[in-house]
Amino acid sequence: MLKRAFVARDPGRLRLRFAARAVLGIGLAVTVCGLAGHSLVAAITGGLAALLALFTVTDPTVRGQAVTTALLPAVGFPVLALAAVLHDHPVARDAAFLAVMGVGVYARRWGPRGHSLGVFAFMAFFTTQFLHTLPGQLPELYSAVALSLLSSSAVRFGLWCYERRLTPPVVPAPVSGRGLGRVTTRQAVQAVAGGAVALLAGQVLSDQRWYWAVGATWWVFVNTASRGETLVRGFRRVMGTLIGIPVGLAVVVPLHGAPVPTAFLVAAGVFGIFYTAAVSYTWMMFSVTVMAGALYGALGVLDPALLALRLGETAVGALGAMLAVLCVLPVTTHATTDAWIQRALRCVHACTEEAAARLSGSAAADPAPRIAELEALLGRVRLSLAPLVHPLSPLRARRARAGHVLALLDACAREVRGLASVAADPEASHDARLAAACWRVESAVEALTAPGRPARAATSGPAAHPAATEPALAHLHSLERALAELATPLHTPPRAPLVPA
DSSP states (O other): OHHHHHHSOOGGGHHHHHHHHHHHHHHHHHHHHHHTTOOHHHHHHHHHHHHHHHHHOOOSSHHHHHHHHHHHHHHHHHHHHHHHHTTTOHHHHHHHHHHHHHHHHHGGGGHHHHHHHHHHHHHHHHHHHHHTOOGGGHHHHHHHHHHHHHHHHHIIIIITOGGGGSOOOOOOOOOOOSGGGSHHHHHHHHHHHHHHHHHHHHHHHOSSSTHHHHHHHHHHHTTOOSHHHHHHHHHHHHHHHHHHHHHHHHHHGGGTTOHHHHHHHHHHHHHHHHHHTTTOHHHHHHHHHHHHHHHHHHHTOOOHHHHHHHHHHHHHHHHHHHHHHHHSSOOOHHHHHHHHHHHHHHHHHHHHHHHHHHHTTOTTOOOHHHHHHHHHHHHHHHHHHHHHHSTTOSOHHHHHHHHHHHHHHHHHHHHHHHHHHHHTOTTOOOOHHHHHHHHHHHHHHHHHHSTTOOOOOOOOOOOOOGGGGHHHHHHHHHHHHHHHHHHHHHHSOTTSOOOOO
C-alpha cells in the first residue's frame, strides 16, 4: 500500500509538482503572516486557508481557478464571524455547524467552484472550533487569511503556473433529477444526518474536541458519490489515522514544539497530503494525522491521550457517515458507477472519431484532449468501483464483474492511445476499411450505452495507402473486441454470476 502511494505512475510528474508547489505556497503564506506580526494562531489559520485554496480549487481553467480563489473569503469570512459569535452558545453553534455542512455538500451541484466554496465554508467553521476563536480575534484572522491567499496565489498563478502549459480535462459530476432525486441533495441530507450523529457521539467522548468527529464525517463525504465509495473512504480514513498516530507520537513528541524541526515536519506532512491524495486516501490521512500532531505540538497541547482521542473521534465520525449513507436516502454504487461508465464509453467513441478524422486528413482534428478526458473519466470509474473491487468485499460475483469491466476499459484506453499515436504520423492516411471499423466502434458504443438502438450502416470511400493504416486498423479491431466483451458484464444483472461470452 505504501509502495502504491509513493511509487505509483506520475505522468508528467504532475503529482510531484502539485505537492512541491503546495509546500512552497503554504510556506510562503505562513512566512508572510509571521513577517506581518501575526500570532501563531493566526499564522496557522492562514496556512490552513492556503492549503485549502491549493488543494480544493480545481476549476478546469486557470482563469476559473483564480476567480474561485478570489471568492473564498466571501464565504469564509462570514462563516468565521458566525462561528466566533456562537462560540459560547452551544445549541446555536451546533445547529449552525450542521447547516453549514449541509449547504457545503449541496453546493456541489454547481460543479468544482461550488465544491471548493463549500469545503472552505465548512473548514472556516471547523477552524474556529480547533483554535477556539473569539470575536476579538477576527480582524487578525481575516488579515492572515487574506495575506495567505494572496501569497499562495502568487505561487500558483505567477511563480509556478504549470497549468498554463496543460489542457486539463473537464469532467464534471453527472447531474440529474430534481429535489431528492438529485444526488447532491440526497448527499446534503445524508451529511447533516451523519454530522448530527457524529456531533452527539463526539461530545460524549469529549466536550472540547467533539468537532473532530464532525470533521471526519465531512471529509468522508467529500469526493464520494455513492454509499459504497463512502463506506470505503470511511474505512480508509480510520486506517490512515490509526497508522499516523504512533508515528506522530514517535516523531513529534521528542521535538517539544521546537519551531524549525516542527516547520520541516509540517512541510513533510503537506507534501505527503498533496502527493498521495490522488492515489491513496489512507496515506493522505496518515500525512494529515502527522501534520495535525505537529501543529498541536507547536501549540503545546500534544500528548498520547490527545492522539488517542483523535482516533476515537475519527472512528465515530466515520461511523456517522456510514450509518447515514446506509439508512438515509441511499445512493447505490451500481447507479453511480453505471453513469461514469456510460460517459467513459462515449468518450472512447469521441476519441476514435477524432483520430479517424485526423487520419483522413483533417488538420483541425486532435484526439489528445479527448484522451486526457478519457483518463480522467477512467479515474472516476476506478474510484466508483473501488468498493466492489476491495479485497474485503464479500460480493464475489460483483467483485469479479467490476474487475473485468476495469480491465476491459483499460484495454479500450490503451487501444485509443495507440490509435492516436498512429494518427499523429503524417504518413498515415484514409482507408475505406478504417472508416468501416470506426462505424463499427460507434455501433458497439451505442449498443452498450443505448441498448436496442439500431446500428448504423458503415460507409466506405476510396482506399489510399492501405499499408499506412494497418496499425490503426489493428488498434480499432482490438477496440471492437474489448467493446464487444464489455456487453457481458454490463448487461448482466449486478448480482448474477459472471459467465464469459
